[in-house]
Amino acid sequence: MGKCMQGYLDEQFMELEELQDDVNPNFVEEVATLYFKDSARLINSIDQALERGSFDFNRLDNYMHQFKGSSTSIGASKVKTECTMFREYCRMGNAEGCLRTFQQVKKEHATLRKKLEHYFQLARQAGPKETARRSK
């Protein structure tokens, strides 16, 4: 994990890297791809729920719970932090806080996506042998 990722990813991401081997050389990237695909779906759902303006906090919290779950699973620490905030606002019934935090969630999510894409690109260029040597 390169320096550029510092703060955005945590040790969970390194765990994923450890799971990558010759049999599964692109495991991390595959997981990340899956994550972004699925989280995009969740973001969409939350967006729609928020646009309704009815603020079903239970529902919002459920969505965000899933979002947080997968975010933590790939070690997306900054996203995770925002997710936690969002859920906190849900519990408080703070619609305004939810809206505001959700923007942060999306922002962090997008940032991470960019960074990871870049990161994987570099890794591919470095070649299979180098991928195992990634480090800060």
Add this chain to the structure above:
Amino acid sequence: MLNPGQGRGPDSGVAGGSNSDPFPAGLRVLVVDDDPTCLMILERMLRTCLYRVTKCNRAEIALSLLRKNKNGFDIVISDVHMPDMDGFKLLEHVGLEMDLPVIMMSADDSKAVVLKGVTHGAVDYLIKPVRIEALKNIWQHVVRKKRNEWNVSEHSGSVEENTGGGERQQQQRDDADNNSSSANNEGSWRSSRKRKEGEVDEQGDDKEDTSSLKKPRVVWSVELHQQFVAAVNQLGVDKAVPKKILEMMNVPGLTRENVASHLQKYRIYLRRLGGVSQHQGNMNHSFMTGPDPSFGPLSSLNGFDLQALAAAGQLPAQSLAQLQAAGLGRPSSLNKPGMSVDQRSIFSFENPKLRNGQMMMNSSGGNKQVNLLHGVPMGMEPRQFAGGGHMRVQQQQICGGGRVTGQNVQSSGMMMPVGGGTSVLPSLGQQQQQMMLSSSVPRRSDLTDTSSNRVLPAATHSVVFNNFNSELPRNSFPLASAPGISVSYQEEVNSSDAKGGAVITTAGFDNPSYDIFNDYPQHNNNNDWDLQNIGMVFNSHQDTTTAASAAFSSSSSTQRKRQEVVAEQVQNHHQQLPSQSLNHMNGSGSVRVKSERVAETVTCPPATTLFQEQYNQEDLMSALLKQEGLPLVDNEFDFDGYSIDNIPV
């Protein structure tokens, strides 16, 4: 940060170290999570641990997978929050239906949720993100669960089918003795065992031989049963299904199978109550209206069960009695030591003939059992009758196997009355029974004579028959019970005449009973039973019989049925040993089984359809039936657990 070597490390490191024992490599894990990202990562991690992984993104699918292949997995890892089914629901189902260890996981680390997981029976709760370190050790839950089963089963000499390698089993076995944290019933089991061994040597041996397959069983304490009854009542008897009952009871460790089995018993029990009132209105009335209303037919029944079971060395009955008592709201009175003593003195075996003669008198004179009862010398009250049953039980328990012989002699003396008893039967007014009895009577009496002269087990049988015939009504067993059985009995008799073997007798049982229970295809192969065991059972029954006959001399067939039951169980037991079918018997299982057996038998004849209904309705029944055979030995143990100390007085 990572060097290349480490990048590949987990593969070798996780499962490595144990070249001789591949375990936990190959552990079959079902992982359920609706989050595809998590699922993918978990799968990878688990594979890195060299487990065999099946992943599933829906709880419903997971459940169907598990149901399709109940032995296909060793452990389940499930997310808590899933859209189609709450993870806890899945946990419940898995725990109840498959009895597999389940690990819950969630990003939600709130204490409440974790606690919920624990109370629902999760063996572990992992907070997401799940680390591979946590997964490396999940095999311990598999071992632990197996070992707990071992602790129970090992004591009863059973063999647990283990998914793991032989080494694991060995290890578990080794550990079993040292483990003190296993199932609750273990303690009672142990203590009971000691007691038991002191009391009944023969039976103890029997246990050793025959008890080979058991799983931990639930002991249905009175409290537990009351919880159960409360749940059933709240749900409504008709609508109460095991799953819901279990949910309402919310007892950790209790499985759906436990509940289902118990429910089955309970239903039969209720039906029996209803059937009794229908069939035996007259006779029961005398009981019910007796001085001590608490001694309804049921209590007397209980007494009988106890007796028979005790005699057979399969004493689960006490707990049954407790259960029934609890259900009836008459917890007391079943076993009154004082009662028993008195009764004993009253019914002493000394002059069976006299009694028999009296009985005959009564039978000829009176048409109804009530008459019989009242006619019984000594002015016995219904209550006393009930007590008599208990008394016998105790006697038998006390005497153990030793007495058998002497009692046999007595019983042979008793045989005389048989004819009278039979004749009385028609007057009982229970048509089916009458049918059975009348038809069977002549043969029996013949047999009796012959057999009585012999000391053979067959002789005992015949004796038993006679005595038992008269007892039925009192016990409030639906007399209608076993047409098929009765047939079998006759067969038995005949065969015994020819060959004079107890074994033969059992064989006769098998066929008819099988006809009744189609679920027991295995029975036909029963040829390899232990003769000794069978003999044991019968002998013990004889004890019971003798006692009963001494006391009542006239009533029939209950014991007979019981014998049949026992015989069947024996058969089942033997048969099942090789086949090792599902043994999810828990705690009171044996007791239940026993009672069920009796009940079923009873219900069968008039209501063969009933029987079938039951089976059709619930697969459980079949499972139960299968299980029933096994518990024989266990019953004793369970029973012991409930030993006299615990009996409400």
